[in-house]
Amino acid sequence: MPDISKATVRDIPALLSMIRKLCAFHGDPCHMGLADAQARLIDGPLTALIARQAGKATGYAILEPRWRPMNTGDLLDIAHLFVEEPLRGHGIGTALIKAARDHATARSACRLTIGTAPDNPGAAAAYRAMGFEELSGASGPRFSIPLAQNAGSP
Numbered sequence: 001m002p003d004i005s006k007a008t009v010r011d012i013p014a015l016l017s018m019i020r021k022l023c024a025f026h027g028d029p030c031h032m033g034l035a036d037a038q039a040r041l042i043d044g045p046l047t048a049l050i051a052r053q054a055g056k057a058t059g060y061a062i063l064e065p066r067w068r069p070m071n072t073g074d075l076l077d078i079a080h081l082f083v084e085e086p087l088r089g090h091g092i093g094t095a096l097i098k099a100a101r102d103h104a105t106a107r108s109a110c111r112l113t114i115g116t117a118p119d120n121p122g123a124a125a126a127y128r129a130m131g132f133e134e135l136s137g138a139s140g141p142r143f144s145i146p147l148a149q150n151a152g153s154p
Contacts, residue, residue, distance in 0.1 A: 004099040007048035012037045014057035022082045059083035061096040073110040115142045
């Protein structure tokens, strides 16, 4: 199993490398540089979780807080989830989602959400298997799971 922790300044080069790979996979430009990564992922509003095996970065999850007036706490969205290509299917993504859920619960978030591309049914099935419920009316598959202390919040 991977070691997962909140990213620190020393993790920024590895995070940027993986972020660029995910952007390239989706055909998106990546304008984030070192200073912007630190400002957003370390000092700013986003939380980056990084997975390591044998000291090497193998994946990451980026959590974005979202406020909604109908919720009794922040909703946290897994805005990015990435696992290095040769290691996919070995539980790293699942471990990152579990760590994101633990982080959200510790932060008293009311809900954790995640999305996937419409052409990724494997991810959708994995999220359902982890207890996430599909949200209707969302553009592309979106999933949500209530967190224990606020299970009744929308």
